[in-house]
Amino acid sequence: QSVLTQPPSVSGAPGQRVTISCTGSSSNIGAGYDVHWYQQLPGTAPKLLIYANNNRPSGVPDRFSGSKSGTSASLAITGLQAEDEADYYCQSYDRSLSRVFGTGTKVTVL
């Protein structure tokens, strides 16, 4: 049971910018807990994409960026590429449930 809500899907043409929202509540994102993002390419394990709201691990292209405000967070992909087609999940901490994931968003490159 996910407590963080994401849009089921977003799409864009190559080179475009897309954003994915992650909506929580006052017991998780709104309580000040950091938001992290994972990318899951088809048939593979999740991979850390953004940590602590807006930080990229080594090796992650700078076309991926994150932000957080209030009870929500967003992931932006600028200069969309075919290899970005994947599922994306946000994750935070919730006072009652420990670590919580978003519902997941499938990004399609048109």
Added chain:
Amino acid sequence: EVQLLESGGGLVQPGGSLRLSCAASGFTFSSYAMGWVRQAPGKGLEWVSTISSSGDYTWYADSVKGRFTLSRDQSKNTLFLQMNSLRAEDTAVYYCAKDSGRSGWYFDYWGQGTPVTVSS
């Protein structure tokens, strides 16, 4: 290079038990919390359990509390998930994951996963 290799998945009947293992390498295992995350077929990620670096503390999702037990063997750099009273809804790919060790409660490395199917 951090590596997490899960094993122990398979087919089990409802009510049965299974023990998953995760062999870790490439980092100081005893210094990091570890956890399991699962993904049911065609569904999203669900956090299952986390264990502290020392092994003294464990946390569980309500959906598995009282049925699953997480432990670690520091001498063997291995994480274990004992799953009892399995239900059909426990069917999923189970991923072992390493905590970042930084504030923020997130996993920075994941294994490739081991599938668990609960069916008669």
